[in-house]
Amino acid sequence: MMLPKRLIFGLISLHLMIGCTGFNEMCKASVGRRWACPPPWIEWGGKCYTSIMEHLSWSEAKDECTKIGSVLVAPRSQEETDFLMQLLPPEFWINCNDIVEEGTWKCQDGTDEVGFRNWDPVNSEPNNARGNENCAVTTSAVGEWNDMPCDWQRAAICKAATSLRQDCTF
Ligand SMILES: [Ca+2]
């Protein structure tokens, strides 16, 4: 049986329309859950994460995260660290520093103070080598930390709220 071309186009359009409507309904139903992070962000623990592969100084890395609506990551647990190491092993900046007072480390997840510490014990970190190490970087496959000069250049991971997600276009 030969169907008129116009009818075939009509049927295809109708099919696409139904398909799209179905997708949007699914999308609306999953707001804040399944698709909470737009690509290339990856969701973990209700937050969105992305890597900055370009090697930057610690403050540049912080600024880059801010520019894209996020913060430089400061891991709160070994579980979060394990996740981060899958994204970007083994060395990346974290938001911990002792810039204000030598030896008093401040770690911040956005505006929250973070109590978790994960210094590399084997190399006695933080060791403030040459009196000039005030920013923290992950240093091993298990994500232990080392203090390094803040102007050295490393990769970074940014962390954002899942509310970054605003519509159903991804
Ligand atoms: Ca220091």
Ligand SMILES: [Ca+2]
């Ligand atoms: Ca060090």
